[in-house]
Amino acid sequence: MRLLRACLILSALILPVAAQAAILPITLCDAVWLDAARSREVPVRIRMPAGRGKVPLIVFSHGLGGSLEAGTMWAHAWATQGFAVINLQHAGSDSALFGKPDFKSALNSTQLAARARDVQFALNEVGRKPFEGRCELRRIDPTRIGMAGHSFGAQTTLAVVGQSFPTPFEPPLADPRIRAAVGFSPSPPLTGSPEAAFANIRIPFLSVTGTQDAIPNVIAVTALQRQSPYRLMPPGDKFLLVMEGGTHAMFAGQSFSAGSSDREPTPHIRDTVIAITTAFWRAVFNDDKPALRWLQSPEGARAGLPPQDKFESK
Incomplete structure (x- = not known):
């Protein structure tokens, strides 16, 4: 019920009528896909919206120590x-x-490459499999693929959408099938120049972070530094959402064990993130011009936020 209420804020934050859609039932399918070439299992959780027509696909990558x-x-x-x-x-x-x-040593380039290969493999499987359980994968439109991730998953997202590295990976980590991306708690590159790292990311990209988005016991990245990927990308359909009081764990977008409710997003953060990310996906993949104008104009998404929050575009 809480997630259903969260979806309803698409109208509460004055998202244009044309950018709203009915709340659809979904089919959930869990599976473990085997990448025989790497002798590696990749667990997946698929959510398919009701209907029979073609739909865009968003792939989500978890942070360090995360799961499905x-x-x-x-x-x-x-x-x-x-x-x-x-x-x-x-x-x-x-x-x-x-x-x-x-635990922290897994935050390295070897694991980053393995994650990017997981993304590439999963997209290959989507193109190969007509079904996974009750989920009809052949409904997925291969021309409308997005990528999202939190923390190390945001680094994974940056890698597969064109981040440059001091020592290039072979084969490359970037996947041209991905046409847009959302990074939750993104960060500067693990090595090399931040300016060079993000200079070639030209697809639409939305960065989501908070004023308290730091985990110094894991990685020495400040909350302010998490804005740097947006600042250093070339202009053109780039967006930045900074939520007042938003902590690192809040952008993981999940429920934690009892007694950890302070790690979950507040209703305001949860609802705003859902509204703005959904408008972003609709603008990019559904050619929803009212949604794009809502994101880009001062009278749009910015007008629906309290002054402590910040939303920018370039």
Whole structure:
């Protein structure tokens, strides 16, 4: 019920009527796909919206120590608005790390490359499989593919949409099938020049972060530095949402264990993130011009936010 209410704020934040859609039932399918070439299992959770027509696809990548539960709030909301969503779980940087003394050491370029290969493999499987359980994958439109991720998943997202690296990966991590992306708690590159890293990201990109979005015990990135990918990307359909009081865990978009409610997004943060990310996907993939104007104009998304929050575009 809480997620259903969250979807309804698409109108509460004065999203244009043309950018709204009925809340659709969804089909959820869990599976483990085997990448035989890498002898690697990739758990997936698929959400397919009701209907028979073609739909865009959004792939979601969790943060360090995450699982298929990461991004549940965002994935459910997007699916009810007509987008197929596939959550990935990345072996080597997932929840199996918890309790291990080398937890932070998994935040490295080897794991980043493995995650990017998981994304590429999953897109290959989507193109190959007509069904996964009750989920009809052949409904996915291969010309409308988006990528999203939180924390290390945001780094994964940046890697697959064109981030440059001091030592290029072979084969490259970028996947031209991805046409737009959302990064939750993005950060500067692990190595090399931030200016060079993001200079070639030319697809539409939305960065989502908060004024308290830092985890110094894991990585030395300040909340302000999480705005740098947006600042350093070339202009053209680039957006930045900064939520007052938003912590790192809040942008994971999931429910945590009892006693950890302070890690979940506040209703305002949850609802605003859902409204703005959904408008972004609709503008990019559904050619929804009112949604794009709402995102770009001072009278649009900015007007619906309290003064402490910040929303920019370029």
